[in-house]
Amino acid sequence: MKWKVFFASATGKYHLTSNIPCQDAGHFVVMGDVLIGAVCDGAGSASQGQAGADFFARTVTELIAESVKAKELVPGAQPEYREQLRALIERARARLGEIAASQELELRDFSCTLVGCISSPEEGCLFHIGDGFAVYLRDTGESVVSQPENGEYADQTYFVTDKDWQEHLRVTQFREVNRGGLIGLMSDGASPFAINRMRTGFYRPFIDPVATFLSSATEQNGNQALQKVLEDEKTHAITTDDKTLLLALAS
Amino acid sequence: MSTVIPDVALIDNSDERAPLVLVLDCSGSMQEDNKITLLNEGLKTLASELKNDPIAARCGRVLVISFGGDSNVEMMGDWTDAMDFTPPALVAGGLTPLGAAMRCALDEIESQKSQMRAAGVSYKRPIIMLLSDGEPTDEWRQVATECMSAETAHKVNVMPIGIGNQANKDVLAAFSNKGALNLSGLKFKELFIWLSRSIQAVSRATTGGTVQLNPVDSWAQMQT
Numbered sequence: 001m002k003w004k005v006f007f008a009s010a011t012g013k014y015h016l017t018s019n020i021p022c023q024d025a026g027h028f029v030v031m032g033d034v035l036i037g038a039v040c041d042g043a044g045s046a047s048q049g050q051a052g053a054d055f056f057a058r059t060v061t062e063l064i065a066e067s068v069k070a071k072e073l074v075p076g077a078q079p080e081y082r083e084q085l086r087a088l089i090e091r092a093r094a095r096l097g098e099i100a101a102s103q104e105l106e107l108r109d110f111s112c113t114l115v116g117c118i119s120s121p122e123e124g125c126l127f128h129i130g131d132g133f134a135v136y137l138r139d140t141g142e143s144v145v146s147q148p149e150n151g152e153y154a155d156q157t158y159f160v161t162d163k164d165w166q167e168h169l170r171v172t173q174f175r176e177v178n179r180g181g182l183i184g185l186m187s188d189g190a191s192p193f194a195i196n197r198m199r200t201g202f203y204r205p206f207i208d209p210v211a212t213f214l215s216s217a218t219e220q221n222g223n224q225a226l227q228k229v230l231e232d233e234k235t236h237a238i239t240t241d242d243k244t245l246l247l248a249l250a251s
Numbered sequence: 252m253s254t255v256i257p258d259v260a261l262i263d264n265s266d267e268r269a270p271l272v273l274v275l276d277c278s279g280s281m282q283e284d285n286k287i288t289l290l291n292e293g294l295k296t297l298a299s300e301l302k303n304d305p306i307a308a309r310c311g312r313v314l315v316i317s318f319g320g321d322s323n324v325e326m327m328g329d330w331t332d333a334m335d336f337t338p339p340a341l342v343a344g345g346l347t348p349l350g351a352a353m354r355c356a357l358d359e360i361e362s363q364k365s366q367m368r369a370a371g372v373s374y375k376r377p378i379i380m381l382l383s384d385g386e387p388t389d390e391w392r393q394v395a396t397e398c399m400s401a402e403t404a405h406k407v408n409v410m411p412i413g414i415g416n417q418a419n420k421d422v423l424a425a426f427s428n429k430g431a432l433n434l435s436g437l438k439f440k441e442l443f444i445w446l447s448r449s450i451q452a453v454s455r456a457t458t459g460g461t462v463q464l465n466p467v468d469s470w471a472q473m474q475t
Contacts, residue, residue: 228255
């Protein structure tokens with residue numbers, strides 16, 4: 001089985017008009033038939049939210065990849081992911097803590113959410129702190145979904161940089177990834193149009209044409225096309241937020 | 252290779268949709284008194300009024316069905332989001348197959364509902380607005396009864412409206428439990444502004460609640 005991964009990220013109107021860069025970031029690694037990916041959304045209220053998002057997406061993905069290479073983490077025969085993910089995220093936090101201290105900043109200045117996945121043909125997991133969505137859509141049409149966790153109010157969420165982050169780390173494991181399966185990771189700006197109203201999976205009139213196109217596209221064309229979708233004028237009428245979408249097709 | 256993905260739906264799924272079907276008489280008599288032109292202008296007003304309201308633009312789903320010609324019922328394009336609604340240019344001529352047009356409206360609503368359900372989109376009670384200036388030239392009684400029962404079952408709201416003196420008010424009234432109204436003069440513009448306001452109100456209403464629509468006195472002929 002092969003992974004074909006596409007990634008696009010578009011700055012929302014709120015940041016476009018106020019000349020603030022996109023606060024979302026994403027990163028992925030494919031090692032043979034193992035996919036590792038993460039999308040982070042920097043908190044608007046944090047001065048270094050964008051740097052935080054970029055750091056965590058990259059570092060968490062790379063740390064997992066190293067762990068897989070060292071066979072400490074074995075996707076395909078991993079009974080449980082939570083403890084190892086917790087330890088790897090803790091390492092990423094510690095690294096950023098040092099960088100923050102050297103700049104006389106604190107970890108919370110880099111606040112961001114984290115939504116990611118690890119997947120092999122046999123099994124995998126979605127991992128999640130805060131808002132955004134992760135979806136594994138099986139070729140049969142069934143979905144495994146990791147939903148956003150919001151605070152009391154819809155615009156309140158949890159960050160990987162929070163002191164009590166471990167209480168908000170959610171891991172959703174799944175078995176068996178077949179050809180035709182699709183894994184999506186997204187920031188909360190993309191979910192109003194990419195996720196169905198019941199929040200049980202992708203909004204099919206959105207994802208089906210996208211997946212059909214991507215399945216026969218080159219990486220470059222696919223990324224460009226996905227970028228155009230996220231930058232479509234219609235998305236601005238839906239959300240003023242940054243929109244990031246990572247889509248991995250199993251073939 | 253193209254980098255444009257065709258047919259991607261970009262809608263806000265956190266909204267509930269408000270479906271509207273316009274069933275419009277395009278029979279020969281609509282040519283008289285400039286009615287068809289005024290109707291076309293009214294549709295343009297509806298389109299711009301819906302687009303000017305951000306919530307109605309996102310929530311509204313519009314389908315136009317015309318009837319006329321050689322007993323033709325025609326869907327003027329597919330269902331569209333109000334923000335993308337381009338009014339068709341209607342042409343008048345021919346017969347008045349009102350029954351077949353209403354049958355098409357009921358069927359379209361059911362299939363649109365099941366599509367929305369399958370897509371995980373929820374929706375408000377659909378509205379069918381029927382505009383006619385004459386007598387049906389086909390069988391209409393059976394479908395009128397079905398419209399009444401669909402209303403009773405809270406499946407749809409039917410608004411039959413007569414245009415001018417030749418409209419058969421008794422026939423139109425048979426399509427809704429609330430009876431029919433008559434357009435005062437040819438106030439198509441006022442009618443469609445009112446309709447747009449109604450869609451705005453429906454879009455904002457909570458699910459299951461009742462919606463208080465604006466009074467119709469801007470366009471309806473009052474009983475004397």
